[in-house]
Amino acid sequence: MMEEKKQGLSLMSIIRRIYDIIATLIIALAAIVAVLWICGIRPYAVISGSMEPAIHVGSVCIVDQHASFKDVAKNDIIAFKAGSDTLVTHRAVSITPDGIVTKGDANNTEDSALVTDENFVGRTVFSIPKIGYIIRFVHTRRGLITAAAVLAAFILFGAAVSEKKEKKKK
Template sequence: MKRAISLISRVITIVMFSCMLLFAYLAISSKFTGGKPNVFGYEIKTVLSGSMEPAFYTGSIIAIKPVQSGTTYKPGDVITYKLQDGTLVTHRVKEVNAAGEEVMYVTKGDANDAADSEPVSHKNVVGSYTGFTIPYVGYAADYARSKTGSALLLIVPGILLLFYAAISIFDALRQIDNKEPADLSQ
């Protein structure tokens, strides 16, 4: 029983410490990249619609590789581009039209019936989908960006760490109390 509790205690400590390091890394890297979460050179984006299902679902997070040259994509590639109002869209390239130095992409969401109404200029492409997605984590990420969510992400782990520390201290005190006093008559 004690081994199981000790193992669970170690696992909880490792998981909490790993999460703390990951959150610290993401917070620091997002400060340096202007608020864009960046992991090992890839930007993390949240999927806000179902237009690309089943490739990735609403609420998922995806990793995109920031664009080096927006003119190198071919049909079948999944790109993320910026609309005129600043909204980011991730759709699949269906057709590439080149006229001189200008490259235009006809895009379509996998779940959509028709191609997007406006072709996308290579200048508006911000990156390409890398194939990495985690379903539904985007809901939590968006909530974490809210004031309530960020407060909870600070308070709840703090309370859990305090609770864990209190349990560890009481356990250590109990072990000290249960030890027999040493025989000093020898």
């Protein structure tokens, strides 16, 4: 019986430590995202294959919105608005006095419209494969509900573990 209690205690302490590690990682990630957001760094999910193989569908592009339009160089990957609500990430293939000529790496032709200071969003700093799928899912109704449910379950689980710890102290 005493041995069972020891195993239960060690299992509970392992679960509590795992919970603490996950909670710490979530808080650290949130802090990093907040600092990057304040610094003008924004994530954008990639939904087309126009930049394959450099940037895959489902990746997330990390874009520096404080990048200067004047500092864009040939071969930089930039983000810009095409139309009123479409964000495009393509490579700068040439810089002209009228604007920047862009082209998706997988496309056969250059983009028809020039990127100007008015529609320039920023320079892509790097991309992270597959994370874009998660971001796109969370931006749906089902994804938002799922994320809220997982977060609520995580918080409730943490409260239950904490309550059990308090009862053992008494």
